[in-house]
Each structure stands twice: as C-alpha cells, then as structure tokens.
Amino acid sequence: MSIILAIESSCDETSASVIIQGQVKSNMIAGQSVHEAYGGVVPELASREHQKNIVPVVDQALSKAGITKKDLDAVAFTRGPGLLGALLVGTSFAKGLALGLNIPLIEVNHMQAHILAHFIEAPFPKSPFICLTVSGGHTQLVLVKSHLEMEVIGQTTDDAVGEAFDKTAKLLGLPYPGGPLIDKYAREGDPHAFSFPKVKAPGELNFSFSGIKTAILYFLRDEVKENPNFIKERLPDICASVQHTLINILLEQLVKAAEAYKIDQIGIAGGVSANSSLRSRLHTLGQEKGWDTFIPEFQFCTDNAAMIAITAHFMYQKKLFAPANVSPLPRMKI
Amino acid sequence: MTHHLELTRKSESELPEISKQLLSFAKDTKVWIFNGQLGVGKTTLIKALAQQIGVLENMSSPSFSIINEYTTANNATVYHLDLYRLKNLQEAIDVGIEDYLFSGLYCFIEWPEIIEDILPEKHMALELKIQDFTERTIKASRYE
Numbered sequence: 001m002s003i004i005l006a007i008e009s010s011c012d013e014t015s016a017s018v019i020i021q022g023q024v025k026s027n028m029i030a031g032q033s034v035h036e037a038y039g040g041v042v043p044e045l046a047s048r049e050h051q052k053n054i055v056p057v058v059d060q061a062l063s064k065a066g067i068t069k070k071d072l073d074a075v076a077f078t079r080g081p082g083l084l085g086a087l088l089v090g091t092s093f094a095k096g097l098a099l100g101l102n103i104p105l106i107e108v109n110h111m112q113a114h115i116l117a118h119f120i121e122a123p124f125p126k127s128p129f130i131c132l133t134v135s136g137g138h139t140q141l142v143l144v145k146s147h148l149e150m151e152v153i154g155q156t157t158d159d160a161v162g163e164a165f166d167k168t169a170k171l172l173g174l175p176y177p178g179g180p181l182i183d184k185y186a187r188e189g190d191p192h193a194f195s196f197p198k199v200k201a202p203g204e205l206n207f208s209f210s211g212i213k214t215a216i217l218y219f220l221r222d223e224v225k226e227n228p229n230f231i232k233e234r235l236p237d238i239c240a241s242v243q244h245t246l247i248n249i250l251l252e253q254l255v256k257a258a259e260a261y262k263i264d265q266i267g268i269a270g271g272v273s274a275n276s277s278l279r280s281r282l283h284t285l286g287q288e289k290g291w292d293t294f295i296p297e298f299q300f301c302t303d304n305a306a307m308i309a310i311t312a313h314f315m316y317q318k319k320l321f322a323p324a325n326v327s328p329l330p331r332m333k334i
Numbered sequence: 335m336t337h338h339l340e341l342t343r344k345s346e347s348e349l350p351e352i353s354k355q356l357l358s359f360a361k362d363t364k365v366w367i368f369n370g371q372l373g374v375g376k377t378t379l380i381k382a383l384a385q386q387i388g389v390l391e392n393m394s395s396p397s398f399s400i401i402n403e404y405t406t407a408n409n410a411t412v413y414h415l416d417l418y419r420l421k422n423l424q425e426a427i428d429v430g431i432e433d434y435l436f437s438g439l440y441c442f443i444e445w446p447e448i449i450e451d452i453l454p455e456k457h458m459a460l461e462l463k464i465q466d467f468t469e470r471t472i473k474a475s476r477y478e
Contacts, residue, residue, distance in 0.1 A: 011398070011399070047428060047429070047430075048428050081399070082399070083399060083400060083401065083429060084401070084430070085428070085429055085430050135398075136397075136398040137398030137399050155392070155394075156394055157392055157394070158377060158378075158381075158393075158394060158395055159377075159394070159395040159397070160394065160395065160397075160398060162398065163395055163397045163398055166397075167372055167373075167397070170372060171372055171373070176419070210377060210378065210395070213372065213373050214373040214375070216373070217371075217372065217373035218373075218467065330399075330401070330403060331402065331403060
C-alpha cells in the first residue's frame with residue numbers, strides 16, 4: 001500500500017490531494033472548497049495567499065481521504081515550472097512535513113503532471129501517445145513514451161494559446177480571464193465570418209500566437225474605424241472566427257505530430273482543454289483519422305494536486321525520491 | 335537627468351540593430367519598462383534585446399507566469415516580467431517585485447504602470463507606438 005499526499009502551488013491555485021494505491025481519494029483546491037469551509041474571499045495569486053491556504057487545504061485533503069498524516073508513506077510537491085514565491089510555499093511545506101514524519105519526499109514536474117492526469121481515471125491512453133498540453137502559460141506537444149519518459153516535440157515560440165484567447169478577449173473589451181467568454185460567445189457565431197492570417201513558427205511542430213494577436217488588433221482597429229459599433233454588433237462572429245483560427249493552429253500541428261511519429265493515441269491536457277470547440281473538434285478529427293482521443297475530466301485539467309499525486313504514485317513505485325535540500329525550479333523543463 | 339532617443343522600426347527584421355542601439359544608449363541601466371498597447375510588439379522587442387545580451391533559449395511570453403528567468407551564454411541572469419495580470423502595487427510586492435528591481439540584473443518589464451512609484455530612479459522607459467502595418471516608433475528615455 002502506498003499513501004501519498006501531494007501539494008500543488010505553482011501559480012494561482014493552492015491544492016492538496018491524497019492518493020492511495022493509485023486511486024485519487026481527495027483533490028481540494030483553495031478558492032473553492034476551502035472558501036466555503038473557512039469563509040471569506042480567497043484572493044488568488046500571491047504567495048502570501050498560498051501560505052494562508054496550505055494548512056486548511058492539506059487538512060481537508062487528509063480528512064476527505066479518511067486518513068491522518070501518520071498514515072502517509074510519502075509527500076509530493078510541485079517543484080516547477082511556476083512562480084518562485086508560489087512554488088516556495090509548497091516546497092517548504094512538503095519538505096517540513098516529510099522531514100517531520102521521516103518519510104520520502106517526491107518532486108514533481110507540473111507539465112509532466114498535466115499529462116499524467118490522463119491516468120487518474122480510465123480509459124487510459126496506451127503508450128506511446130502524443131499529448132497536446134494547452135493552458136494560459138503553456139502550449140506543448142509531448143511524446144509520452146512511458147509514464148515517466150517524455151519528450152517535448154513542439155512548443156510555442158512566443159505566447160501560449162490560453163494567452164492568445166485572454167488577450168483577444170481584452171482587445172474585445174471582455175473581462176479577464178476572457179478565454180471562457182470567447183468560448184461562450186463563439187457558440188452563437190459563424191467561425192468562417194472572418195479570417196486571420198496564420199503565422200508559421202520556426203520549427204516543424206512549434207506554435208506561434210503572437211502574430212495573430214497583432215493581426216486581430218489591426219483587424220479590429222480597421223473595422224471599428226468604419227463602424228464604431230462593430231465589436232458589439234459582431235461579437236459572436238468575431239469570437240467564433242478567432243477561436244476557429246486558434247484551434248486550427250493547434251490541430252494542424254497535432255496532426256503533423258501524429259503523422260510524423262505514426263501515433264494514434266492522442267490526448268489533450270491543461271486548462272484550455274475545457275474549451276468546448278477544441279473538445280468537439282478533437283473528437284471529430286479523431287474519428288476521421290482513426291485516433292483514440294483522451295481528455296481528462298475538467299477538474300483534472302486545470303491546475304490541481306490530483307495530477308501531482310498520480311505522478312508521485314508512479315515515481316514512488318520507482319523510488320524516485322528527492323533529496324532533503326531540494327529547491328524550486330521556476331523554469332523546470334520536461 | 336533624462337536622455338531621450340527616438341527610433342523607427344520599419345519591420346521586425348530591424349530588431350537586432352535597434353536592440354544594439356538601445357543597449358548602447360542605456361549604458362549600464364538594468365531596469366527597463368515597456369509601455370504600449372496590446373499587440374504593439376513589446377515581447378518581440380524584449381526577445382530581441384535578450385538575444386543581443388546573450389540569451390540563447392527559446393523565450394515565451396510571461397503574461398501567465400508573470401516572471402520568466404533566463405541565463406545568458408556568459409551566465410548572467412535576465413528577468414522578463416509582465417505585470418498584466420496584477421491588479422495593484424501590493425500584488426506586485428507580494429510576488430517579490432522589489433527583489434527583482436533591486437537585484438542589479440537585467441529586468442525587462444511589460445505593463446509596469448502599477449509599480450511606477452517604486453521604480454529605481456535609474457531606469458529606461460520605452461514607449462512603443464503603432465504607425466503602420468509593421469512600422470513602430472520606439473521612444474526611449476533614460477533616467478539617472
């Protein structure tokens with residue numbers, strides 16, 4: 001039996017999860033569950049907030065799993081990538097707890113964990129598979145050879161796709177984070193109403209989104225000059241067209257990667273995999289190409305500790321433990 | 335005292351040359367702030383500056399991560415900050431902004447409005463404006 005507590009504090013969310021023999025028993029995220037139990041608003045972002053949240057979140061994760069800290073066999077934490085101040089909170093807490101309980105410490109790579117979220121609940125992709133990880137901070141194509149053996153085969157050379165969504169929303173006057181709002185308005189719009197030039201990134205399987213942002217800026221400026229109410233009148237069509245363009249870029253590179261590596265097991269992960277059009281278009285594309293496609297449940301796509309826990313579970317089996325003097329790596333790579 | 339320099343960028347291909355001019359104008363000023371609307375090319379200019387200083391890695395936007403740290407070929411550290419997601423000075427202080435500003439290392443900062451009150455006296459301020467499809471004006475001011 002292995003019982004592991006995992007902690008995630010790489011960016012905005014403070015989260016803790018307990019995994020027993022590979023089964024996730026709890027996945028608590030501050031700002032949601034803790035907010036209800038402890039009252040008051042839980043502002044995001046600052047490491048000070050992580051400090052406030054970490055003890056209650058861990059307490060809840062343990063009690064929801066029906067265990068106490070004495071039952072733990074290991075403590076896992078996100079070592080990177082992320083914000084240094086935020087990572088320090090989870091790292092220090094995990095180190096202190098592991099030392100106090102005299103149990104092993106496991107350092108987890110956040111990007112690897114996003115991908116291994118596919119192994120929290122069946123059906124599981126068969127290795128080797130390709131995972132497209134899309135979030136506010138990352139856009140990566142990863143070849144997963146086995147649970148702990150991964151290779152980045154493509155990535156963004158400038159903005160992440162989630163950022164392209166959020167910044168387009170900003171240009172349209174929508175509040176931050178605007179990605180989910182673009183998804184919402186796009187449902188009523190025509191994805192072919194407007195077209196935007198695609199910018200090719202250097203490298204066969206890389207992505208570039210910065211040029212599209214500028215193209216959208218020019219497009220809106222010219223249209224608004226002609227008709228000051230343009231954005232208001234055509235919002236669904238603009239959102240649908242922008243979303244269509246961004247997803248085209250993602251899927252084109254995904255197809256190229258699948259063909260280049262001759263792989264038919266395809267997953268997506270990360271917060272942007274909540275986008276309804278990306279989900280449905282991946283599904284259709286998968287049927288067309290004969291792929292098996294996989295998307296983890298939404299709560300395991302955004303930043304969460306359950307994905308850290310499942311990664312730690314695989315690392316525990318291989319006894320991949322961290323030294324007691326481990327420190328965060330804000331730009332940790334796969 | 336303040337010194338000014340105004341440059342025109344006709345296309346992105348001129349960025350290496352423009353970066354050289356800006357770095358030489360900046361002398362040893364390490365904290366640089368970049369103002370200009372979304373899409374004007376702040377991140378693109380910062381990438382060119384960092385490459386000129388010797389950053390070899392692929393640089394991506396820090397809008398989500400807020401702070402990206404790079405190492406140059408000579409082992410110097412370069413920080414690329416984007417305060418776009420932060421709401422006020424307190425949030426910037428909470429992410430440790432002062433540690434970066436007063437580190438003596440290169441700091442290229444996008445969306446700096448919220449920290450203008452705590453900037454070191456000695457800094458470079460750049461203002462980017464769109465003129466035409468690919469043409470931009472870059473106004474640089476060196477404060478000392």
